[in-house]
Amino acid sequence: MDHDIAWPGSVRPGGRTARVRESVLEVAGDLLADRGFAHLDLAEVASGAGVGKTTVYRRWRTPAGLVADLLVDMAEQSLPRADTGSLLDDLTANARLVAKTLADGRQSNLFRAVIAAATCDDATAAALHTFYDTRLSEWAPCVEAAVVRGEAPVGTDPRAVLSAVSAPLYYRLLASGDPIDDDIADRSARAAAIATAAGTFVVAADNPGD
Amino acid sequence: MDHDIAWPGSVRPGGRTARVRESVLEVAGDLLADRGFAHLDLAEVASGAGVGKTTVYRRWRTPAGLVADLLVDMAEQSLPRADTGSLLDDLTANARLVAKTLADGRQSNLFRAVIAAATCDDATAAALHTFYDTRLSEWAPCVEAAVVRGEAPVGTDPRAVLSAVSAPLYYRLLASGDPIDDDIADRSARAAAIATAAGTFVVAADNPGD
Numbered sequence: 001m002d003h004d005i006a007w008p009g010s011v012r013p014g015g016r017t018a019r020v021r022e023s024v025l026e027v028a029g030d031l032l033a034d035r036g037f038a039h040l041d042l043a044e045v046a047s048g049a050g051v052g053k054t055t056v057y058r059r060w061r062t063p064a065g066l067v068a069d070l071l072v073d074m075a076e077q078s079l080p081r082a083d084t085g086s087l088l089d090d091l092t093a094n095a096r097l098v099a100k101t102l103a104d105g106r107q108s109n110l111f112r113a114v115i116a117a118a119t120c121d122d123a124t125a126a127a128l129h130t131f132y133d134t135r136l137s138e139w140a141p142c143v144e145a146a147v148v149r150g151e152a153p154v155g156t157d158p159r160a161v162l163s164a165v166s167a168p169l170y171y172r173l174l175a176s177g178d179p180i181d182d183d184i185a186d187r188s189a190r191a192a193a194i195a196t197a198a199g200t201f202v203v204a205a206d207n208p209g210d
Numbered sequence: 211m212d213h214d215i216a217w218p219g220s221v222r223p224g225g226r227t228a229r230v231r232e233s234v235l236e237v238a239g240d241l242l243a244d245r246g247f248a249h250l251d252l253a254e255v256a257s258g259a260g261v262g263k264t265t266v267y268r269r270w271r272t273p274a275g276l277v278a279d280l281l282v283d284m285a286e287q288s289l290p291r292a293d294t295g296s297l298l299d300d301l302t303a304n305a306r307l308v309a310k311t312l313a314d315g316r317q318s319n320l321f322r323a324v325i326a327a328a329t330c331d332d333a334t335a336a337a338l339h340t341f342y343d344t345r346l347s348e349w350a351p352c353v354e355a356a357v358v359r360g361e362a363p364v365g366t367d368p369r370a371v372l373s374a375v376s377a378p379l380y381y382r383l384l385a386s387g388d389p390i391d392d393d394i395a396d397r398s399a400r401a402a403a404i405a406t407a408a409g410t411f412v413v414a415a416d417n418p419g420d
Binding site for chain 2: 136
């Protein structure tokens with residue numbers, strides 16, 4: 001595939017670089033989803049993306065470097081947070097987005113491969129944690145708005161609430177193997193919303209006397 | 211290590227076999243925790259356990275076979291369920307047990323290695339699911355007793371409740387990288403108990419008209 005030929009009118013400063021990155025990350029994602037991190041080969045990615053090997057080695061250096069950039073791209077491409085005016089509806093939207101991703105064949109294999117790689121590669125683990133930081137920060141205003149609306153107590157920790165929404169879906173993907181669907185997503189959101197309203201995710205101030 | 215010499219009085223039918231298994235699984239667990247599934251080598255396990263290679267290959271056949279048996283052993287060795295007379299206290303005991311396991315250096319590496327292996331090996335995935343089935347079944351009576359006591363609505367699904375308790379701890383181990391401690395365990399248990407009391411984990415009967 002040569003994107004310079006496919007879209008001749010779109011060349012702009014940085015345009016080719018961005019298109020090379022897009023092609024490389026797509027092929028890397030396909031290979032990861034198909035065969036896992038252990039078989040991710042930079043030369044094969046270059047060849048699949050129609051990009052010079054030197055370009056790929058110079059820019060991404062290692063399979064872990066490639067996975068780190070893929071996670072940055074996945075975080076950037078992810079949908080913005082919901083803003084429905086209701087905590088339960090926002091959390092349900094979040095849970096359904098996670099469930100849709102983890103129930104999708106390619107995406108679910110991709111997440112499994114990256115999570116597996118993170119268990120034995122520190123750079124990949126750091127990139128994975130940054131991915132979740134980015135996503136949890138994107139959705140945090142849903143919880144902050146719920147506090148303002150009085151749906152959640154003051155001091156509720158957005159990260160804890162949003163982790164509680166996603167966690168049962170990841171547990172199914174990685175541990176129990178139980179299926180993931182919209183009903184399960186809705187139930188996760190409901191459980192998190194109820195526990196939030198009850199004050200379960202209020203974080204004690206470190207220095208309440210200050 | 212030769213357990214036949216160490217405990218000469220304990221020899222009984224099946225005794226040596228059980229001791230060989232114990233040594234082999236301990237060494238396999240150490241190697242998995244240290245270096246991950248990809249480097250688990252049956253010959254090295256045999257040598258580390260002071261057992262003949264042929265014995266190990268004949269009994270466990272593959273690294274996946276060894277991991278499967280290790281998971282059976284881990285499920286058998288795990289503590290029995292709590293029975294405190296209160297759903298919240300039982301769930302807290304469960305959450306603390308999971309948190310203690312996942313916060314322990316060796317155990318946490320071991321779980322990460324096995325979960326990573328399960329993402330790319332079907333036999334290991336099946337063994338992992340059986341491990342969680344066993345643990346969830348062991349603790350299910352806590353939820354059943356809570357229904358009898360009126361702490362949880364009729365129709366509450368024990369597996370869903372117990373998964374909700376463990377899930378945030380596994381999410382931290384595998385996804386967000388956030389730390390795991392007793393406070394987090396207690397919060398998971400509290401969130402699950404509150405959502406349970408509110409009926410979140412009631413499973414609709416398939417044929418309510420019957």
